[in-house]
Structures are given as structure tokens and as C-alpha cells.
Amino acid sequence: MTDKNSSMRQLPKVDEMIRCIASEGITNVPAVLVKLACQKEIELERQKILSGSPYQYSREDLIRRIKAEIEKQNQPHLRKVINGTGVVLHTNLGRARLSQMVSENMKEICGSYSNLEYDLETGERGTRYEHVEQLLTFLTGSEAALVVNNNAAAVYLVLNSVASGKEVIVSRGELVEIGGAFRVPEIMTASGCRLVEVGTTNKTHESDYEENINENTGALLKVHTSNYKIIGFTDEVSLERMKEVGKKHGLPLIYDLGSGLLVDLKAYGIGDEPTVRSCLEQSADIVCFSGDKLLGGPQAGIIVGKAEYINRMKKNHLLRALRIDKLTLTALELTLRQYLTPETAVVQIPTLKMITEPLENLKKKAELLHGLLVKRPEAHYEVTETTGQIGGGSMPGVNLSSYAVSITMEHLSADMLERMLRNNSVPIISRICKNKVLLDVRTMSEEDLFEAAEFLNKIINLKGDME
Numbered sequence: 008m009t010d011k012n013s014s015m016r017q018l019p020k021v022d023e024m025i026r027c028i029a030s031e032g033i034t035n036v037p038a039v040l041v042k043l044a045c046q047k048e049i050e051l052e053r054q055k056i057l058s059g060s061p062y063q064y065s066r067e068d069l070i071r072r073i074k075a076e077i078e079k080q081n082q083p084h085l086r087k088v089i090n091g092t093g094v095v096l097h098t099n100l101g102r103a104r105l106s107q108m109v110s111e112n113m114k115e116i117c118g119s120y121s122n123l124e125y126d127l128e129t130g131e132r133g134t135r136y137e138h139v140e141q142l143l144t145f146l147t148g149s150e151a152a153l154v155v156n157n158n159a160a161a162v163y164l165v166l167n168s169v170a171s172g173k174e175v176i177v178s179r180g181e182l183v184e185i186g187g188a189f190r191v192p193e194i195m196t197a198s199g200c201r202l203v204e205v206g207t208t209n210k211t212h213e214s215d216y217e218e219n220i221n222e223n224t225g226a227l228l229k230v231h232t233s234n235y236k237i238i239g240f241t242d243e244v245s246l247e248r249m250k251e252v253g254k255k256h257g258l259p260l261i262y263d264l265g266s267g268l269l270v271d272l273k274a275y276g277i278g279d280e281p282t283v284r285s286c287l288e289q290s291a292d293i294v295c296f297s298g299d300k301l302l303g304g305p306q307a308g309i310i311v312g313k314a315e316y317i318n319r320m321k322k323n324h325l326l327r328a329l330r331i332d333k334l335t336l337t338a339l340e341l342t343l344r345q346y347l348t349p350e351t352a353v354v355q356i357p358t359l360k361m362i363t364e365p366l367e368n369l370k371k372k373a374e375l376l377h378g379l380l381v382k383r384p385e386a387h388y389e390v391t392e393t394t395g396q397i398g399g400g401s402m403p404g405v406n407l408s409s410y411a412v413s414i415t416m417e418h419l420s421a422d423m424l425e426r427m428l429r430n431n432s433v434p435i436i437s438r439i440c441k442n443k444v445l446l447d448v449r450t451m452s453e454e455d456l457f458e459a460a461e462f463l464n465k466i467i468n469l470k471g472d473m474e
């Protein structure tokens with residue numbers, strides 16, 4: 008006990024540490040961050056002493072840790088990372104990357120006033136939805152369009168506007184959960200609709216819908232099973248057949264498409280995902296999808312379809328709670344504008360460019376990264392074939408053949424190297440496969456390759472100096 012007490016007495020007071028840090032020339036940091044860092048690190052010392060494990064106080068170590076903590080706290084928490092995973096729509100890494108053109112234009116809107124809800128022709132109040140409605144109708148062939156915060160909000164608004172207080176029929180094979188607590192049954196309840204499950208997990212027939220329709224039915228819902236596949240003895244009812252059933256009973260057909268492709272990726276040999284336009288042509292009355300999945304734009308929920316239903320959503324008071332922000336609208340409009348020229352959209356929109364990148368280009372990129380790496384006997388670098396994914400719950404069955412640089416370093420486990428890359432000033436997120444760290448070049452820009460190479464060269468030099 009006396010041991011612990013004497014250790015405690017060695018610890019500096021917070022105020023003294025703050026003065027000490029200031030005397031070290033750290034002055035351009037908000038005082039509150041210095042104080043918090045001193046408090047936190049001194050408290051950690053106290054905990055160490057209290058735990059009773061062997062303890063040796065070092066003032067230099069404490070100062071070093073406080074400085075590191077200050078440096079960490081003094082930069083934005085949300086920041087740029089390099090995606091070396093090869094997963095194009097990595098939900099944890101912010102899904103779709105916006106193009107340079109889009110992000111530059113966002114800067115202008117951030118720093119100035121805009122005509123967000125102002126009609127420049129009449130000088131009167133306008134609506135924020137106008138900026139993208141025509142573009143969306145043009146690009147999808149729909150009568151009307153509306154945008155909200157994300158696709159979960161879109162599904163919620165659609166159900167609430169079209170079938171609140173009524174029953175909505177869904178196949179048991181489509182009761183989807185998307186990561187982050189979006190579940191079809193829960194959304195249904197929250198929107199004020201009653202879920203009526205029909206069919207079985209693997210098979211649902213037209214008659215299953217038909218037999219469950221009654222005077223309380225408000226809509227038929229189809230949900231794209233975007234993040235899983237049911238294979239084997241399966242059957243689902245096509246949009247066309249569902250439409251036939253709906254028409255007979257005067258019920259709207261809603262399709263939660265999830266991803267929302269505006270160009271056909273089948274033409275590039277990738278997946279079998281339908282385009283939004285084809286879903287409307289197959290007579291869905293309402294289709295909703297995400298802005299930051301295969302569309303390659305910002306987080307948003309996009310609703311297209313028949314004007315009679317969209318108008319109801321525009322009048323729904325919930326819309327205000329789900330409304331899209333001006334920065335998002337800027338990014339969405341500009342991304343949609345890139346689709347006006349479909350031939351160039353595929354190279355201008357980073358998501359589409361990365362997904363359709365030819366294998367030989369990826370090999371060249373991996374060779375470029377390999378060439379930038381300083382070769383030392385203790386570092387093993389290899390250009391290797393690998394497979395990536397589209398991610399973001401899109402096209403689960405589709406693997407993207409790709410190239411990576413695999414890295415192993417003597418005296419450094421793959422886990423340690425992965426962590427070091429992640430702790431770089433621009434964090435580099437990699438993947439470990441068979442005890443090797445992989446950097447898949449599909450999701451890395453050329454600038455990212457240079458940054459990664461610089462970091463790897465730095466760590467082997469450090470090791471070299473130590474030996």
C-alpha cells in the first residue's frame with residue numbers, strides 16, 4: 008500500500024504538466040485539448056499504479072504520451088484514409104468516392120449562399136427538390152422523382168405515404184437486413200404499415216400474393232436481396248407478374264432496389280443487377296435506391312416513379328425530417344449530370360471507373376507501386392493476383408479479379424504491419440491474406456500509391472537504422 012502511495016506522489020499535478028507542455032513550445036493547440044490530454048494520461052498512470060502491476064514512473068515517457076495524445080486530438084476525427092482493401096463501396100470507409108469535379112464544386116457551395124430554395128427566374132421561393140428532379144426523370148424514364156437523406160429514409164417515406172395504416176405484402180425470401188439496423192420488418196412497423204409475409208424463404212409464387220390480398224391491403228413490396236443470394240431450389244415472382252397481381256386489385260407496386268444502377272454493368276460483364284430504368288419499364292410504380300452505392304454519389308435516398316405517388320410523398324410532413332442537405336444535393340446533381348454522357352460516365356465517376364477497370368491496367372498499377380518500393384533483404388514485395396468485391400451490400404455474388412502488392416517483413420508480423428499502415432498520418436487500410444499484408448490497387452489512386460510507397464520505404468529505413 009505504501010508502495011502505491013509513494014508512486015502516486017511521484018505523479019505530477021495536471022496544472023504543472025500543462026505548464027511543462029507549454030514550455031516545450033506546444034502553443035498552437037487549443038488549451039482545452041492540452042488540459043484533456045494531461046488529465047487523461049495522468050489518470051492512466053494512476054490506473055496503472057492502482058492495478059498493482061509493477062510500476063516505474065518516467066516523466067519523459069509521460070510527456071511523450073501526452074504530446075502524442077495532443078497531436079491525435081488536434082486533428083479532425085473524420086479524415087481521409089487510403090482504401091487498399093479492393094472493396095469499392097466499403098461501407099465503413101464512406102462507400103462511394105466522389106469525383107474531383109464534384110468535390111471541387113462542393114467547396115464553392117459550402118462557402119457561399121446558393122439558390123437552394125430560391126427561384127432565380129421569379130425571385131420567389133423555390134424547392135430544393137427541383138435541382139435534381141428533372142435530371143432523375145430523364146435518366147430513369149420516370150414521371151417524377153424525389154430525394155431524401157438515404158435509402159432507409161426513402162423506404163420509410165414511401166411506405167408511410169402510400170400505405171400507412173394498411174397491410175403491405177412482402178415475400179419471406181426478401182425480409183432483408185442491411186448492416187446498421189435497417190430491417191424490412193422494423194421499417195415497415197415504424198412507417199405505420201402492417202407487414203404481411205407470404206411464401207417461404209426459398210420460394211414465393213404469384214398465388215401467395217394473390218391469396219393474401221384483402222380490403223386492408225395497401226401495397227405490394229418487392230425488396231432486392233442486394234446483400235445475399237438464395238440459391239438452389241428457388242422461385243420468386245418477377246416484377247411484371249407482381250404488377251399484374253397489383254393491377255387486378257388496384258394496388259401500387261413498390262420496389263426497394265437498394266443499389267440503383269443508372270448504366271448497365273452487364274455490358275461490362277459485371278453482375279446481373281437491373282438498371283433503375285428497366286425496373287420502371289417492368290412496371291414498378293415506385294422504385295427507391297441509394298445515392299452512394301452503385302450510383303457513385305453522396306449518401307442519399309432516391310425515389311422515382313408515378314407522379315401520383317411521388318406527389319403524396321412531397322406533401323407528407325415526414326419529408327421535412329428526412330430532407331436532404333445542400334452539400335449532398337450539390338454532389339448528387341453533379342454526379343447525375345455526369346450520367347448525361349453515359350460513355351464518359353463510366354470513366355468520370357470513380358465508383359464505376361474502379362468497378363470496370365480492365366485487369367491489365369490494375370496489373371500496371373500494382374507494378375508501379377512495386378517499382379516505387381525500395382528493396383531490402385528484410386522486406387518481401389510481390390505483385391500478386393487477388394479478388395476484391397464491390398461491397399456496400401451490392402452484388403454479393405460478384406468477385407472482381409484484381410492485382411495487389413503483397414508485403415511481408417521479417418521481424419514484423421502481418422498484424423503489426425497492418426496496424427502500422429493504419430496508424431500512418433494518412434491511414435492506409437489493408438487486408439491480410441495468408442499471413443501477408445495486401446494492398447489491392449483497384450481502390451487506390453495514383454497519389455495513394457505514392458503515399459503508401461513513401462510510408463513503406465520509411466519503415467524499412469527506420470529498421471535499417473536500428474540495426
Ligand SMILES: *Cc1c(COP(=O)(O)O)cnc(C)c1O
Binds near residue numbers: 160185234265298400
Ligand atoms: C442498402 C439498402 C438499403 C439502405 O440504404 P441506405 O442508403 O444505406 O439507407 C435499403 N434497402 C436495400 C435493398 C439496400 O440494399
